[in-house]
Amino acid sequence: MTELVTDAPLSVVQLPTDNLENTPILENSEWTYPDGGARAWVVVFGCFLYSATYMSWNWTWGIVQDHYHTVMFPDTSLGILSLVGCTSNFLQHATSYATGGLGDRVGYMPVIATSSVLSFVAYLVSAFSTKLWHIVLTQGVFLGLAQGLAMPLFMSLPSQWFLRHRGAATGLSLGGSGIGAGIFSLIMRELFVRIGYKRTMLIYSGIVGGLLLIGYMCIKERRPPGYRTEKKKWLPDRINGAFYSIALSVFFGIFGFLSPYHFMDTYVKQYAPAIDPNSLSIALPLVVMCFCGMYGILMLSGKAADAFGPINAFFLSFFFGGILQTLFWTFARSYSSIMVFCVLNGLTASWFMSLLPVVCAKLFGLKGLSTITGFMILANSPGQLAGAPLGGAIYESTERNWVAVSCYSGGMMLLGSMCALHARFSHDKRILARV
Secondary structure, three states, X not given: OOEEEOOOOOOEEEOOOOOHHHOOEXXXXXXXXXXXXXXXXXXXXXXXXXXXXXXXXXXXXXXHHHHHHHHHOOOOOHHHHHHXXXXXXXXXXXXXXXXXXXXXXXXXXXXXXXXXXXHHHHHHHHOOOOOXXXXXXXXXXXXXXXXXOOHHHHHHHHHHHOOOOHHHHHHHHHOHHHHHHHHHHHHHHHHHHHHOHHHHHHHHHXXXXXXXXXXXXXXXXXXXXXXXXXXXXXXXXXXXXXXXXXXXXXXXHHHHHOHHHHHHHHHHHHHOOOOOOOOHHHHHHHHHHHHHHHHHHHHHHHHHHHHHOHHHHHHHHHHHXXXXXXXXXXXXXXHHHHHHHHHHHHHHOOHHHHHHHHHHHHHHOOOOHHHHHHHHHHHHHHHHHHHHHHHHHHHHHOOOOHHHHHHHHHHHHHHHHHHHHHHHHHHOOOOOOOO
């Protein structure tokens, strides 16, 4: 007897079978698979390790940037140093559209393997950097290109293995970004002070290489029948307002997302001058924000997607982040209030990262998902490059006025949330609908 799965996101018909792992179902007029059992969770763990090493670097950059600003390149402005870190983010996101399409065409595994080797080499070579242009090439250009190869692929893999728990699985896999950033922030802060830059980066590259090897052994592709012969497309069959709505949302929202992560160490030093600048207490708010970001992605984003729908939760992520930065960060002047802001911002503002591929799967289906996800990641790239440097430029031009920085970054996240409303209401016009 055919069973109608009524709690699926749209009309889903599950075919009778004794082996659910190998039986396709029809979702949004496309063949896909139900949840893949224990092997699926191994894939999630592999993707978790990739996000812990790839995406966490963006969040950890504040620690590295502060070391450059205070020790290695004290005469270089904060805006320029922030631009160096954002170069890697920009290239990682700007190439994702092309590399997502490459993965759909030649397979995920060889592309991810190439990315893993090149990323390890980039970190290793950067340990021998002594000049700013060395940092730009190794940790900026080369690392960004290397990581851009795999980013849309490991973000899309959980959607191949899950149907009912797609949001939770994607949140778990990308939650590594927060826990990796929190752990690496603690380690690198102490190592920079104790053993210096070169040895710290050698140790870091070794850890990253080991984690990537384990992660690669865990991941595996799982495609619907006929994907090798089907015509590969660069965009969904129908390009509509919802597609542009999500693209514009991430385009604007990301301009404000990274500012707290890039500037929190500098912010704490200014408003908590009694704390020893070399103390771990300076980095603690950033570490807490990273760990809370991990918890928000791991535990809250999936639950929010299940409770409110992935598109609604995607909107709320940018909206909460914008409100917290404009209304809370603006007035956080004590160490305790800064810590509270970091907790709240980490718990909510990072949801959109794990929800992006889930939203794409819901709106456009699984066919060519890594290509479509790659396009949305591409829309992030201008903000990844210019978002934090603009914040640094505003900080310098306003005579170190942090209110201007928080209003700028919070305003951009609020603008991103408003752009997502078109996709939300074009999908379902009911205000309280779960979509």
